[in-house]
Amino acid sequence: METANIAIIGAGVVGLAVAAKISEENEGVYVFEKNMRFGQETSSHNSGVIHSGIHYPTGSLKAELCVKGNHMTYEICEKYGIAYKRLGKLTVAIGEEEVEELEQLMRMGEGNGVEGLKFIEKNEVKKLEPNIEVEKALHSPSTGIVEPDELTNHFYEKARKNNANLTVETEVSDLRKAPDGYEINGISVGERFTITAKTVINCAGLWSDRIAAAIGLDVDKFGYRLHYCKGDYFRLVGKPLATMLVYPVPKGGGLGIHLTPDLAGVIRLGPNAYYVDKISYEVESSEKEYREDVTRYAPSIHDRQIQVDTAGVRPKLQGPKDGFKDFVIRHEADRELFGFINLIGIESPGLTAAPAIAEFVSDIYENEVKR
Ligand SMILES: Cc1cc2nc3c(=O)[nH]c(=O)nc-3n(C[C@H](O)[C@H](O)[C@H](O)COP(=O)(O)OP(=O)(O)OC[C@H]3O[C@@H](n4cnc5c(N)ncnc54)[C@H](O)[C@@H]3O)c2cc1C
Numbered sequence: 001m002e003t004a005n006i007a008i009i010g011a012g013v014v015g016l017a018v019a020a021k022i023s024e025e026n027e028g029v030y031v032f033e034k035n036m037r038f039g040q041e042t043s044s045h046n047s048g049v050i051h052s053g054i055h056y057p058t059g060s061l062k063a064e065l066c067v068k069g070n071h072m073t074y075e076i077c078e079k080y081g082i083a084y085k086r087l088g089k090l091t092v093a094i095g096e097e098e099v100e101e102l103e104q105l106m107r108m109g110e111g112n113g114v115e116g117l118k119f120i121e122k123n124e125v126k127k128l129e130p131n132i133e134v135e136k137a138l139h140s141p142s143t144g145i146v147e148p149d150e151l152t153n154h155f156y157e158k159a160r161k162n163n164a165n166l167t168v169e170t171e172v173s174d175l176r177k178a179p180d181g182y183e184i185n186g187i188s189v190g191e192r193f194t195i196t197a198k199t200v201i202n203c204a205g206l207w208s209d210r211i212a213a214a215i216g217l218d219v220d221k222f223g224y225r226l227h228y229c230k231g232d233y234f235r236l237v238g239k240p241l242a243t244m245l246v247y248p249v250p251k252g253g254g255l256g257i258h259l260t261p262d263l264a265g266v267i268r269l270g271p272n273a274y275y276v277d278k279i280s281y282e283v284e285s286s287e288k289e290y291r292e293d294v295t296r297y298a299p300s301i302h303d304r305q306i307q308v309d310t311a312g313v314r315p316k317l318q319g320p321k322d323g324f325k326d327f328v329i330r331h332e333a334d335r336e337l338f339g340f341i342n343l344i345g346i347e348s349p350g351l352t353a354a355p356a357i358a359e360f361v362s363d364i365y366e367n368e369v370k371r
Pocket of ligand 1: 010012013015032033034035038039040041043044046047051171172173205207208230231311312313314346347349351
């Protein structure tokens with residue numbers, strides 16, 4: 001039977017970033033991906049925003065790894081020629097009653113170490129973004145956009161150059177404890193396979209709770225059950241409505257229907273947030289809902305044409321009635337699973353945080369697992 005030193009389940013941006021980092025110092029790294037190509041799920045169905053870190057409670061992993069990942073992502077883009085733009089973002093208070101929420105965001109952002117935040121008054125906003133009509137805005141200069149596929153590809157290439165074994169069309173179906181680690185079973189290009197690994201890192205995104213269950217963890221008891229929360233996008237036809245990213249103050253499970261220019265300057269509208277039972281990337285929302293929401297802060301959307309774009313599905317630990325839930329990144333040694341590291345609930349800002357998550361996981365491996 002083949003033996004891996006470290007087996008990573010899932011080749012999205014997170015699994016590949018972890019593979020790229022951990023293979024710098026370690027041999028025998030294997031990555032298993034069920035699809036024909038890597039990065040085809042959440043990692044290629046997102047907004048491509050390099051978030052600043054203003055949205056997450058201070059002290060949370062989301063805040064810490066987003067702020068760190070923001071700096072790291074820009075450095076990677078610069079160094080390796082990955083397409084990005086540091087556009088800056090306006091989070092807008094549409095009426096007076098939202099100004100306090102904006103102030104809370106400012107405090108949270110500063111508490112998280114986000115640099116350069118400042119308020120911009122109504123008239124100034126109008127000068128910067130003539131199509132945006134709001135009471136006040138919070139400007140975060142460190143927000144930007146990146147081409148997610150290029151970033152994912154960067155980590156893939158790095159892992160490959162470090163001699164990691166990257167396999168596609170290879171689905172892990174069950175796992176069990178073995179004398180010196182774990183036995184991993186599945187189907188690879190139509191054939192059953194078995195491999196043992198001393199260490200397993202679960203980076204299976206929307207399926208990560210199933211992988212945790214497969215090794216015998218009670219996902220309900222440990223709060224690992226995922227809820228699928230979908231977000232649809234539309235695309236604005238013609239001249240852009242804004243040059244910066246423009247977000248309303250967050251409400252509910254998502255960040256509100258916002259405007260995100262892509263690298264070509266075309267504006268994407270969305271995503272919204274609604275819970276679903278099945279994973280699909282078809283847009284289910286109505287154009288009307290989007291127009292109404294965006295009209296609140298960009299009234300000129302009224303006579304503009306918008307088109308259906310795509311959708312993404314968030315792997316959320318937070319159910320419809322729950323409050324904030326943090327990323328789970330955990331070595332399960334105290335649950336009799338030495339060498340099993342779970343990454344569960346890696347929703348936004350997982351793209352931004354990916355290089356910082358990789359360092360975090362690598363530190364767990366080097367300090368707690370490596371023998
Ligand atoms: C609508 C939306 C917008 C977002 N916008 C942003 C944003 O602007 N900025 C930001 O920072 N973040 C954003 N995110 C979050 C970000 O996209 C994710 O956090 C990130 O892509 C997660 O990457 P991942 O590698 O964990 O998951 P995935 O990309 O889903 O990768 C997991 C991989 O595991 C594979 N897999 C699963 N089960 C198995 C198995 N049994 N065997 C083998 N392989 C398996 C899957 O096929 C998949 O390729 C957004 C997310 C959504 C849904």
